[in-house]
Amino acid sequence: MNWKDKLTQWREDTNLNKALRHELMNIKDEKELEDRFYRYLEFGTGGMRGEMGVGINRINEYTIKRVAKSLAIYIASHGQDTMNKGVAISYDNRHFSKEFAEITASVLASEGIHVYLSDSMRPTPELSFSVRKFSSFLGVMITASHNPKNYNGFKVYDEEGGQITLEVANELLAILENITDELSINIQPLDMYIEQGTVTLFSKEIDQIYIERLTSVIQNKELVRKKGSELSVIYTPLHGTGAVLLPQAYKTFGFLNLRVVEEQSDGDSGFFTVKSPNPEDRNAFKMALDYAVDSQSDIVIATDPDADRLGVVVFNDTQPVYLNGNQIGLLLLDYLIQFKTPQELNNSFIAKTIVTSDLGGKLAEDYHIEVQNTLTGFKFIGEQIKLSEEINGKKFLFGYEESYGYLVEPFVRDKDAIQAAILLAEVALHCKINNKTLISRLEELYTEYGYYKEDLITYEFKGKNGLEKMNDIMTSFRDKTTQQDFNKLNIERVEDYLTQQIYGPSEKLIESINLPSSNVLKFIFEDDSWVCLRPSGTEPKLKVYFSVNDKLEYKAIEKLNILKEIYNFKISLMDTTTLI
Numbered sequence: 085m086n087w088k089d090k091l092t093q094w095r096e097d098t099n100l101n102k103a104l105r106h107e108l109m110n111i112k113d114e115k116e117l118e119d120r121f122y123r124y125l126e127f128g129t130g131g132m133r134g135e136m137g138v139g140i141n142r143i144n145e146y147t148i149k150r151v152a153k154s155l156a157i158y159i160a161s162h163g164q165d166t167m168n169k170g171v172a173i174s175y176d177n178r179h180f181s182k183e184f185a186e187i188t189a190s191v192l193a194s195e196g197i198h199v200y201l202s203d204s205m206r207p208t209p210e211l212s213f214s215v216r217k218f219s220s221f222l223g224v225m226i227t228a229s230h231n232p233k234n235y236n237g238f239k240v241y242d243e244e245g246g247q248i249t250l251e252v253a254n255e256l257l258a259i260l261e262n263i264t265d266e267l268s269i270n271i272q273p274l275d276m277y278i279e280q281g282t283v284t285l286f287s288k289e290i291d292q293i294y295i296e297r298l299t300s301v302i303q304n305k306e307l308v309r310k311k312g313s314e315l316s317v318i319y320t321p322l323h324g325t326g327a328v329l330l331p332q333a334y335k336t337f338g339f340l341n342l343r344v345v346e347e348q349s350d351g352d353s354g355f356f357t358v359k360s361p362n363p364e365d366r367n368a369f370k371m372a373l374d375y376a377v378d379s380q381s382d383i384v385i386a387t388d389p390d391a392d393r394l395g396v397v398v399f400n401d402t403q404p405v406y407l408n409g410n411q412i413g414l415l416l417l418d419y420l421i422q423f424k425t426p427q428e429l430n431n432s433f434i435a436k437t438i439v440t441s442d443l444g445g446k447l448a449e450d451y452h453i454e455v456q457n458t459l460t461g462f463k464f465i466g467e468q469i470k471l472s473e474e475i476n477g478k479k480f481l482f483g484y485e486e487s488y489g490y491l492v493e494p495f496v497r498d499k500d501a502i503q504a505a506i507l508l509a510e511v512a513l514h515c516k517i518n519n520k521t522l523i524s525r526l527e528e529l530y531t532e533y534g535y536y537k538e539d540l541i542t543y544e545f546k547g548k549n550g551l552e553k554m555n556d557i558m559t560s561f562r563d564k565t566t567q568q569d570f571n572k573l574n575i576e577r578v579e580d581y582l583t584q585q586i587y588g589p590s591e592k593l594i595e596s597i598n599l600p601s602s603n604v605l606k607f608i609f610e611d612d613s614w615v616c617l618r619p620s621g622t623e624p625k626l627k628v629y630f631s632v633n634d635k636l637e638y639k640a641i642e643k644l645n646i647l648k649e650i651y652n653f654k655i656s657l658m659d660t661t662t663l664i
């Protein structure tokens with residue numbers, strides 16, 4: 085069916101939800117209509133995520149029903165036992181998250197699949213935990229994580245509590261291809277399924293069990309119990325679900341000196357005090373830093389709306405220093421290492437993504453810890469936990485990625501900002517007691533291993549044209565980048581994750597890449613500095629990651645600036661002249 089037929093079908097459906105009908109009637113621009121109806125919204129890095137609104141290329145009750153139906157078919161194909169194991173469902177505080185979670189529960193229940201449904205908003209890591217706790221076959225989290233308020237999403241978890249693997253995603257995609265009746269998927273009111281016992285609501289009892297399990301995240305229990313209240317912390321949940329659990333967890337373990345930014349603890353779906361509820365964005369800390377001014381705090385922390393990302397600000401005298409995800413991950417890893425015996429280290433592994441700085445890997449290797457590099461997306465890190473433990477018996481020590489995601493204990497199989505916030509507080513406390521700071525510890529690591537500097541530039545490409553443009557830019561880099569383009573910076577190799585090949589100078593094939601094919605290009609220079617390009621899987625953006633290193637800090641900064649300038653220039657050239 086072409087997009088115009090699909091549009092007609094929606095226009096002519098007399099039962100179409102009123103708000104969506106109204107929205108549809110007011111779209112006059114043909115390009116806009118085409119963008120909304122030319123394809124079904126895709127599964128990306130974090131499941132199905134996109135802007136909410138009318139159309140099959142948007143998130144709305146019909147596209148949610150369609151995906152829920154595909155889950156129902158997938159589960160039913162595994163037999164009655166699997167249907168009884170069922171699905172755990174939770175949601176964040178975004179507009180329509182609760183409604184979409186209830187719709188999902190009803191679609192599954194209408195097919196006879198048992199559902200455990202959270203009775204109110206909860207963090208994403210708690211959903212991962214719940215899947216494991218209930219021994220469900222799958223999990224669903226309705227969230228768009230840190231995206232702007234007009235976004236929502238549908239994340240699917242497997243029975244391990246990790247985001248589904250590519251294999252499962254492909255099976256779901258094959259089912260989805262045959263579901264085109266999104267407008268006629270009928271459900272009964274949720275209460276009916278609750279009365280029948282097909283849907284069971286769950287509540288605070290899971291919080292309690294989850295918080296008890298968090299004890300294992302703390303490494304030096306005596307230090308935290310005795311001195312925890314000496315660390316002064318400001319916390320902002322950025323209007324999200326972190327407010328439900330993080331303060332309670334901090335208090336349980338003895339971090340009593342915690343001030344929560346009240347104006348951002350209200351679960352507001354419009355995230356009205358911030359431009360973007362993303363701890364990667366410095367502006368998100370503004371209000372929390374105002375609290376810090378008068379309270380002499382040691383650290384300021386922020387979690388995103390579904391509490392799977394953690395950002396941290398510390399102070400150098402009175403100046404705020406925004407730690408990036410690579411630095412936070414490094415500090416956590418460095419601290420964890422101190423509590424393991426050489427034998428334990430030898431028998432453990434860390435997992436990080438290919439766009440995460442290499443410094444964590446270097447540190448780990450120094451202690452004979454195995455390093456697993458995965459594609460972007462915490463689902464690949466979660467997957468490694470199972471694979472590595474099964475295949476080579478290595479024990480998971482830590483997983484992290486530059487985009488502010490970390491996991492300490494594998495009782496959760498996705499990134500967990502609550503775990504990270506607890507461990508980070510312990511690291512900061514340990515530093516404080518030893519007359520150090522997080523910054524001085526980072527300096528020590530840089531002195532030993534060299535200064536690592538990272539940055540990320542993103543370019544927005546919206547709609548169908550944007551997607552094409554982004555792909556053209558990737559192709560252009562793939563085809564036209566030569567040694568000469570970089571003047572004094574010599575490329576040692578190019579890793580093309582799409583063709584799964586690594587090329588040396590003069591495009592000589594060196595080896596193949598043992599990871600699933602993905603549209604990612606990485607240029608690695610002689611000193612191991614690198615630049616990596618990939619279209620985001622969760623937003624219409626091209627992401628360009630930079631990571632440089634040098635023994636001298638000023639030289640590392642210089643390299644970073646040179647690379648940023650070159651790539652920015654190349655992309656702006658392609659964007660404005662070549663491709664329009």
Ligand SMILES: O=P(O)(O)OC[C@H]1O[C@H](O)[C@H](O)[C@@H](O)[C@@H]1O
Pocket residue numbers: 129130229460461462463485487489619620621622623627
């Ligand atoms: O770069 P993207 O594809 O947009 O993904 C950015 C991030 O999105 C989500 O938060 C995923 O859970 C992360 O694992 C991923 O790193």
